[in-house]
Amino acid sequence: MAELELTGAEIVIRCLHAEGVKYVFGYPGGAVLNIYDEIYKQQEFEHVLVRHEQAAVHAADAYARATGKVGVALVTSGPGATNAVTGIATAYMDSIPLVVISGQVPTAAIGQDAFQEVDTVGITRPCVKHNFLVKDVKDIAPTIKKAFYIAASGRPGPVLVDIPKDITQHSCVFQYPETISMRSYNPTSKGHAGQIKRAVQMLLEAKRPVIYTGGGVILGDASAQLTEFCRELGYPVTSTLMGLGGYKANDPLFLGMLGMHGTYEANMAMQHCDVLISVGARFDDRVIGNPKHFAKEARRIIHIDIDPSSISKRVKVDVPIVGDVRQVLEELNRLLKGGSERPDAQALKAWWAQIELWRAQDCLKYDRSASVIKPQYVVEKLYEVTRGDAFVTSDVGQHQMWAAQYYKFDQPRRWINSGGLGTMGVGLPYAMGVQLAYPDAMVACVTGEGSIQMNIQELSTCKEYKLPLKIILLNNGYLGMVRQWQEFFYEERYAESYVASLPDFAKLAEAYGHVGMRIEKPEEVEPALRRAFTEYKDQLVFMNFITDPRENVYPMIPAGKGLSEMILV
Amino acid sequence: MRHIISILMENEAGALSRVAGLFSARGYNIESLTVAPTEDATLSRMTIVTTGSNEIIEQITKQLNKLIDVIKLQDLTDGDHIERELMLVKVRAATGEQREEMKRLADIFRGRIIDVADRTYTIELTGPGSKLDAFIDALESGAILETVRTGASGIGRGDRMLKI
Ligand SMILES: Cc1cc2nc3c(=O)[nH]c(=O)nc-3n(C[C@H](O)[C@H](O)[C@H](O)COP(=O)(O)OP(=O)(O)OC[C@H]3O[C@@H](n4cnc5c(N)ncnc54)[C@H](O)[C@@H]3O)c2cc1C
Ligand SMILES: Cc1ncc(C[n+]2csc(CCOP(=O)(O)OP(=O)(O)O)c2C)c(N)n1
Ligand SMILES: [Mg+2]
Numbered sequence: 001m002a003e004l005e006l007t008g009a010e011i012v013i014r015c016l017h018a019e020g021v022k023y024v025f026g027y028p029g030g031a032v033l034n035i036y037d038e039i040y041k042q043q044e045f046e047h048v049l050v051r052h053e054q055a056a057v058h059a060a061d062a063y064a065r066a067t068g069k070v071g072v073a074l075v076t077s078g079p080g081a082t083n084a085v086t087g088i089a090t091a092y093m094d095s096i097p098l099v100v101i102s103g104q105v106p107t108a109a110i111g112q113d114a115f116q117e118v119d120t121v122g123i124t125r126p127c128v129k130h131n132f133l134v135k136d137v138k139d140i141a142p143t144i145k146k147a148f149y150i151a152a153s154g155r156p157g158p159v160l161v162d163i164p165k166d167i168t169q170h171s172c173v174f175q176y177p178e179t180i181s182m183r184s185y186n187p188t189s190k191g192h193a194g195q196i197k198r199a200v201q202m203l204l205e206a207k208r209p210v211i212y213t214g215g216g217v218i219l220g221d222a223s224a225q226l227t228e229f230c231r232e233l234g235y236p237v238t239s240t241l242m243g244l245g246g247y248k249a250n251d252p253l254f255l256g257m258l259g260m261h262g263t264y265e266a267n268m269a270m271q272h273c274d275v276l277i278s279v280g281a282r283f284d285d286r287v288i289g290n291p292k293h294f295a296k297e298a299r300r301i302i303h304i305d306i307d308p309s310s311i312s313k314r315v316k317v318d319v320p321i322v323g324d325v326r327q328v329l330e331e332l333n334r335l336l337k338g339g340s341e342r343p344d345a346q347a348l349k350a351w352w353a354q355i356e357l358w359r360a361q362d363c364l365k366y367d368r369s370a371s372v373i374k375p376q377y378v379v380e381k382l383y384e385v386t387r388g389d390a391f392v393t394s395d396v397g398q399h400q401m402w403a404a405q406y407y408k409f410d411q412p413r414r415w416i417n418s419g420g421l422g423t424m425g426v427g428l429p430y431a432m433g434v435q436l437a438y439p440d441a442m443v444a445c446v447t448g449e450g451s452i453q454m455n456i457q458e459l460s461t462c463k464e465y466k467l468p469l470k471i472i473l474l475n476n477g478y479l480g481m482v483r484q485w486q487e488f489f490y491e492e493r494y495a496e497s498y499v500a501s502l503p504d505f506a507k508l509a510e511a512y513g514h515v516g517m518r519i520e521k522p523e524e525v526e527p528a529l530r531r532a533f534t535e536y537k538d539q540l541v542f543m544n545f546i547t548d549p550r551e552n553v554y555p556m557i558p559a560g561k562g563l564s565e566m567i568l569v
Numbered sequence: 570m571r572h573i574i575s576i577l578m579e580n581e582a583g584a585l586s587r588v589a590g591l592f593s594a595r596g597y598n599i600e601s602l603t604v605a606p607t608e609d610a611t612l613s614r615m616t617i618v619t620t621g622s623n624e625i626i627e628q629i630t631k632q633l634n635k636l637i638d639v640i641k642l643q644d645l646t647d648g649d650h651i652e653r654e655l656m657l658v659k660v661r662a663a664t665g666e667q668r669e670e671m672k673r674l675a676d677i678f679r680g681r682i683i684d685v686a687d688r689t690y691t692i693e694l695t696g697p698g699s700k701l702d703a704f705i706d707a708l709e710s711g712a713i714l715e716t717v718r719t720g721a722s723g724i725g726r727g728d729r730m731l732k733i
Contacts, residue, residue, distance in 0.1 A: 121583060126594050130637040133582070150637060183733060184579055184640040309631035312624070 008137040008168035009034035012101065015144040017044045018176040021072050023063060023436055024048070025056035029076025030116060031103025034168040048436065048465060051457040053080050055429035057087020058455070061096050061158075062426075062433030065416045066391060068221060070097045070151050071433065077103045078116030081162075082123065086423060088158050089127035093420025094242060095219055097156035099147045106166040107135060120162045129157030137170035145177045154187025155307040156219055187306065191323030191331060199277070199302045199319050200335045206275035207347035208354075209235040212258070215242030215419070216280015216305060216325045223247070223412040225329035226279060232336050233343055236355055238266040240281050242419045245409035255355065256364075259287040260557050261401045264363035264566060267555070269355055271563040277302040278317075280325045282310045284420075285559075291315055293562025304328045363555050363568055364405055373522050375399060375474040375547040378529075379406035382444060382472060385529040390442040391416060391434045395427035395451030398480035401553040403446040425454030428471070432458060435467045442533060444470045449502055450479045459512035462540050470532050471542045473505060476549045484552045488567070509542030518544045571600070572626050573645045573652060573723045575731050576615040579638040580606050584613060587636050597621065597629050601654075601720025612640070612733070616722045640733055649726035655693070656701045657683075659715040660708065662690040667712070678704045689714060697721075 006014065012035050016024065025048045028036045039047050050056040053075045060071030071091075075084045081102045091098045105114040121133045130150050132143050140163065147159040203209065211233075217226050223246050230237045230253055237247050238258040247254055256263035258270050270276070270288070276299050281287070288294040291314050302319040303311050311320045321328055366376045379402050382390070392407050393416040394400040400417055409415045416434055418426045431445040452473060462469060482497040506516025515536050519528045525545065532541040554569035578584050585604055592599050600618040607614045619629060626644065633639055645652070662668045668690070675682055675692045678700065684691035694704055698721055705716065725731065 122586070125583075125587060125590055182637075185637050307635070309628065309635055313628060316624075 003173045005171040006174040007034065007171045008140050008163065009038045011137070011140045011172075011174050012144070012163070012168065013038045013042055014174055015141055015176060016072065017042075019070070019144075019148050021045045023060075024072045024074050025050055025059045025063075025433070026074030027053050027056055027076065027080060029080050029103065031077035031105060031165045032074060032080075032168075034165065035074065035101075035103070047074075048432075048461070050429070050461050052455065053083035054087050054425065055432070055455050055458050055461070057084045057098070057100060058090065058426050058429035059433035059436070060098055060100075061087060061091040062393065062416050062430035063437050064091075064096050064098060065430075066413050066434045066437045068413065070099055070148055073098065073100045075100065075102050076116070077105055077120065078118050081118060081120040085123060085127065088124055088160065090418050090421045090423040090426060091158045092127045092129070094215060094418065095156050096158065097151040098158035099144070099151050100158060100160045102160060102162045103168075104133065104162045104164040107164045108166070110164065120160065124160050127158075128160050129155075131160040131162065133162045134164070134167055137167050137172045140167065141174060141176050142180075145180050146182065149180050150185065154185075155310075188322055189306065189324035189327055191304065191321040191328040193331075195319055195321045196328065196331050196335065199321060200332060200339065202275055202300055202302060202319060203233065203277065203336075204341045204343055206235075207344060208272060208274040208351045209233070209343075209348075210269050210273040210276050211235050211237045211279065212240075212270065212276055212281050213237060213243040213246050213279045214240040214281025217243050217246035218412045220280060220306070220325040221412070222280070222326035222329055225326050225333060228333050229329050229336075232333060234348060235343070236269055236352070238262070238270060240284065240287055240419070241404055241417070243281060244404060244415045245412045248410040249408035250410055255359070257404055259284070260289070260559070261405065261553050261555065262287075264361045264555055264568065265355055265358040267557065267563045267566060268358045271297055273299055275300050275302070277304070279304050279329070280306075283314045285314070288315065289557050289562050289565070290560050293565070296562070361568070365569065366551075370522070370548065372548045373519065373525060373545055375402050375476065375545075375551055376406050377522060378472060378474060378525055378545050378547065379403055379446065381526045381529055382446070383407045385526065385533055386442050386444065390414070390444045391438065393417065393427050393430035393434060393443070393445045395445075395447040395454075396422045396424045396481075397448045397451060398476070398484065398551070398553050399446050399448045399451075399474040402474070424451040427451055428455050428458045428462075428469075431469045431471075432461060432465070432467055435469055436465065442470070444472055446472045446474065448480060449473060449475045449477065449505070450499055456508070459509065459514060459540070459542075463513045467540060468536075468538050469540050471509075471540070473542065473544045474547050475502070475505070475544050476547050476551065477502070478549055480551075481553070487552070488556070489558065505542055505544040509540070514540040514542055516542045516544070518546070520546045570622070570626070571618065571620050571646070573650070573721060574617045574619065574630065574633070574642055575645055575723055576617065576633060576642040577607075577640045577731055577733065578613050578615060578636075579640065580611050580613040581638055584638045585615075587638060588615065588617070588633065591632055591636065592619075595628075595632065597625065603720045603722050616720070618721050641731060643725065643731045645723045645725060648729055650723050650729070651726060652697050652721045652723045653695055654698050654701055654721045655695045655719045656704070657717045658692045658694065658704070658708070658713060660690050660692060661688065661712045661714060663688040671712075674704070674707055678707070680704065
C-alpha cells in the first residue's frame with residue numbers, strides 16, 4: 001500500500017509538532033495561506049496573531065530568551081518578510097535561537113518581479129546564522145530539522161526558511177528525520193584540556209583578577225557553574241548588559257555591570273586587573289571602549305567562547321578556550337577543587353581593598369529628594385514591589401540603562417533586552433513573548449515614550465491574548481539617550497530629540513481595553529506600582545511615569561574613550 | 570600580507586554569495602576569487618586571494634569557517650603550494666612584423682596562440698600571477714587589445730591536501 005502523502009503545508013505543521021513548538025508568532029498573507037489553512041486544523045500549538053511582523057519575530061525572540069527554547073515566527077512573502085528583518089537582525093546580534101518561516105512567491109514566479117516578491121534569502125543573509133530556500137516539497141522536513149538544529153546549537157542564532165507557495169501545495173510522504181548530521185557544521189563544545197589547565201594556572205597566579213561574564217553564560221545555561229567558580233576563587237565578578245542575572249547582583253563579589261554605563265568599580269577593576277577571564281563575553285566596543293586604551297595596562301587574558309571568531313577579535317587573548325561555557329566551567333571547577341593550590345590570599349585582600357575604595361564612590365547615587373520623579377527611583381521601587389522576582393523587558397535608551405543598573409537581577413533569563421542591535425520597539429513584544437512562556441509570572445516592560453510608540457499596536461495583541469503585562473513608561477518627553485549625547489557632545493543643540501504631541505498614554509491604553517495610569521509625583525510611585533501588581537494583577541496596566549526630563553545616565557564613558565575615562569554624576 | 574585561501578564547501582545555491590557577502594560586509598579585501606565544482610559534484614572548491622594583517626587573516630578564516638556551507642579551508646600560504654592563473658590576451662597582429670613579434674613573445678613565456686584572425690592573435694598563458702604580469706609588461710601597451718584573467722587557483726604541494 002502506498003504511504004500516505006501530505007502536502008507541503010501539512011508537512012510544515014507536522015515538523016513544528018515534532019519539534020514540540022508551543023507558540024508560533026505570525027501574520028498571514030497570500031504566500032502562506034496554505035500553511036495557515038493547516039494551522040486552522042490543528043491544536044498542538046497556539047498561533048499568536050500579532051499586529052506587525054516585526055513584533056512576531058521579537059515575541060518569538062523573547063520566548064527564546066526567557067525559556068532557552070527555539071522561538072518560531074511565521075510571515076508572508078514580500079512586506080511580511082521585510083517587516084521581519086529588524087526582528088531577525090536583533091536576534092542575530094544577541095545570538096538568539098529562532099526559526100523564521102517565510103512564504104515566497106511560487107517557484108515559477110521567482111525572479112519575475114512577481115506580486116509580493118522580494119529576495120528574502122538575499123535580504124536576510126547578513127543577519128541570519130543560516131537561511132534556506134526550499135525548492136522541493138521533499139526538502140521541507142529535512143530543512144526544518146536542520147533549521148532547528150543550527151539555530152539552537154553552537155553559538156545560537158536565527159535561521160530563516162523561505163518556502164514558495166507551490167511547494168506548500170505539492171505533496172510527498174512525510175518523515176521527520178530523527179537525527180541530523182552535517183559534514184559542514186560541527187560546533188565544538190568541549191574545551192581543550194591543555195588550555196583549561198593553563199587557565200587554572202594563570203588564575204591561581206593572579207594578583208588582581210577579574211571575572212568578566214556575558215551573554216554566553218545565559219545562552220549556555222551556566223549560571224550555577226559560574227556561581228560555583230566565582231565563589232571557589234573569591235574573585236570580583238562583573239557582567240555585560242547581556243549577562244545580567246548570570247551571577248547574583250546582590251552578592252558582594254559582584255561589581256555591577258561594566259562598560260559605557262557600567263559602574264566605576266567594575267570599569268576600574270577591568271582596566272587595572274592583571275588576569276582577566278572572559279566567560280561568554282565578546283569585548284564589545286560598548287564594554288571595553290577603545291581597545292588601544294584598554295591595551296595600555298598589561299594583563300593576561302583567558303577567553304571562553306563557543307565561537308572561535310569571538311576570540312582575539314578586538315583584543316588579543318593569551319589563553320583561548322573554544323567551548324561551551326557550562327562544560328568548560330565544570331572542568332575548571334573540578335580542577336580548582338581537586339588541586340592543592342589556592343589563590344594568593346594576601347594579594348587578593350589588597351585588591352579587594354582597592355576595589356572597595358572604588359566602590360565607595362557610590363557611582364549610582366542620585367538625588368532622592370527631588371520633587372520630580374527620578375527614573376532611577378521608579379526602577380528601584382519596581383524592584384522592591386516585585387521583590388526582584390519579575391521578568392523585566394526593556395526598550396532602548398536611558399530607561400534601558402536604568403533598568404539594567406537598578407533592578408538587581410539575581411536569576412538568569414529574567415532580563416530581556418536588545419543589546420547588540422539596540423532596537424527601539426522591542427520592549428512590548430518582548431514582554432508578550434515572556435508572558436506567554438510564563439503565564440503566571442510578573443512581567444514588566446520598562447520603556448520610553450519614544451520606544452513604546454515603535455510597536456504600540458501590540459497593545460491590541462495583548463488584549464486578545466489577555467496578557468497582564470505591566471508597562472513602566474519612564475516618560476521624560478525626550479529621546480533621552482539622544483538628548484544626553486547632544487548635551488554632552490553637541491553643546492546642547494537638541495536636534496530632533498524632543499518629541500512633541502505625545503498621546504495621552506493612559507487614555508490610549510484604555511482605548512485598547514487596558515488600565516491606564518498617569519503618575520506625576522514621587523510619593524505616588526510606589527502606591528501605583530503596588531496597585532498594578534495587586535488590584536490589577538490580571539490586567540495589562542500602562543503606567544505613564546512623568547519623570548525628570550533632564551536626568552542623565554551615569555557613569556558614562558564617551559564613545560571611543562578608555563575604561564577609566566568615565567563621566568561621573 | 571597576501572594570502573591564498575582554499576575553501577571546500579557544499580555546492581549549494583547561494584554558497585558563493587555567502588562568501589562574497591561576508592567579505593563585503595566585513596570590509597575584507599578580495600583580490601580574486603575562483604570557484605567551480607570538484608570531482609564530487611556536491612562539493613565546490615573555491616580559491617580566494619586576499620590581503621590583510623595577521624589579525625585580519627585570522628578573522629577571515631574564522632568567519633569563513635563559521636559559514637554553515639563551508640566544510641573545510643586551508644590557508645595555502647601557510648605551507649608549500651602551487652598557484653596558477655589562466656590569462657587570455659588579445660593582441661594586435663596586423664603586420665607580418667607584429668605577428669612575428671607576438672609569436673616570439675608567446676614562445677618565450679610558453680604561451681599558446683589559440684585564435685588567429687586577420688588583425689589579431691589571442692594568446693593563452695598560464696602560470697603564477699607574477700608571470701602573467703611579466704608578460705603584460707613585456708608587451709607594448711598599444712599592442713594589447715583585451716585581457717581576461719581567471720584569478721589564482723591553488724593547491725598544496727605533495728601530501729598537503731584539502732579534502733573531506
Ligand atoms: C543604549 C545601549 C547602551 C549599552 N551600554 C552597555 C554597557 O554599558 N555595558 C555593556 O556591557 N553593554 C552595553 N550595551 C550592550 C552592548 O552593545 C553589547 O550588546 C553587549 O555588551 C554584548 O554583551 P556580551 O559581550 O555579553 O555578548 P553577547 O552579545 O551576549 O554574546 C555572547 C557571547 O557568548 C558566546 N556564547 C554564546 N553561547 C555560548 C556558550 N554556550 N558557551 C560559550 N560561549 C557562548 C557567543 O559566541 C558570544 O561571543 C549597550 C547597548 C545599548 C543599546
Ligand atoms: C529603531 C531605532 N531607531 C533609533 C535608535 C537610536 N536611539 C537610541 S536611544 C534613542 C532614544 C530613545 O528614546 P526613549 O524611548 O524615549 O527612551 P529614553 O532614552 O528617553 O529613556 C534613540 C532614538 C534606536 N536605538 N533604534
Ligand atoms: Mg524618552
